[in-house]
Amino acid sequence: MLIVANWKMHPQTLSRAKVLKAASKRALGTKKMELVLAPPAVFLRDLAKSGRSARISYAAQNAHFEKEGAYTGEVSMQQVKDSGATYVIVGHAERRGAGETNGDTQKKVAAAFAAGLSPILCVGETSRDEDGDYLEELTGQLLTATLDIPKNKIKDLVIAYEPVWAIGASEAMSPNAMHEMALYIRKTLLEPFGKAALSIPILYGGSIDESNAKNMLEEGEVQGLLVGRVSTDPIRFGVLLRSLRATTTK
Numbered sequence: 001m002l003i004v005a006n007w008k009m010h011p012q013t014l015s016r017a018k019v020l021k022a023a024s025k026r027a028l029g030t031k032k033m034e035l036v037l038a039p040p041a042v043f044l045r046d047l048a049k050s051g052r053s054a055r056i057s058y059a060a061q062n063a064h065f066e067k068e069g070a071y072t073g074e075v076s077m078q079q080v081k082d083s084g085a086t087y088v089i090v091g092h093a094e095r096r097g098a099g100e101t102n103g104d105t106q107k108k109v110a111a112a113f114a115a116g117l118s119p120i121l122c123v124g125e126t127s128r129d130e131d132g133d134y135l136e137e138l139t140g141q142l143l144t145a146t147l148d149i150p151k152n153k154i155k156d157l158v159i160a161y162e163p164v165w166a167i168g169a170s171e172a173m174s175p176n177a178m179h180e181m182a183l184y185i186r187k188t189l190l191e192p193f194g195k196a197a198l199s200i201p202i203l204y205g206g207s208i209d210e211s212n213a214k215n216m217l218e219e220g221e222v223q224g225l226l227v228g229r230v231s232t233d234p235i236r237f238g239v240l241l242r243s244l245r246a247t248t249t250k
């Protein structure tokens, strides 16, 4: 079970980031659960080196696809790797909203693998329509981003399905609807990747909190969650993590 804490542009200081990490670590318990902290990039190295733990790993929230060059304000996949991260989030809705295209995610996924990072590829439709056009949007995101992944690497990809309308919203998607989406995602990747597509972890993200996390894991056919807002509140995130100790999901 993989729980990704996307801190976005929080908290304001490294000392508060350390407090948040410590609180999350305490709440982890003994269950087989990997917590991936995705702090702002400037905190990565400090957090990753202080108190390493087999159950906590790190992700960058974004990185550039070029190895190096004149890209003011960007960080490269290799730099992310060097900072102690093992994952990188690619194609988050907030990056797509700032202009990131499917073509960019394709290059970023390939660059992440080349640097030895596991990409957490975020996909999800902006809105839903009666005709099912949103499924085409999703298919395009999935098939383009994975175009350059060698078949033997697909098992190291993580997919986070995050419907944009459920991010930062008041309610998450229902676990039943997520179940359908997980089947759709696997079916879409079955053609290019064969059976290996069946073992890609699929996470759900979008308004997950301490009241709906356990249910989503048990009934949504997902192998983990990507948590935004609640992951930056040490008390609420602690309650969320503790609630997962009792899940029946493996």
Ligand code: PGA
Pocket: 006, 162, 166, 167, 168, 169, 205, 206, 207, 208, 226, 227, 228, 229, 230
């Ligand atoms: P949220 O964010 O949990 O605050 O809805 C999720 C995300 O953006 O990944």
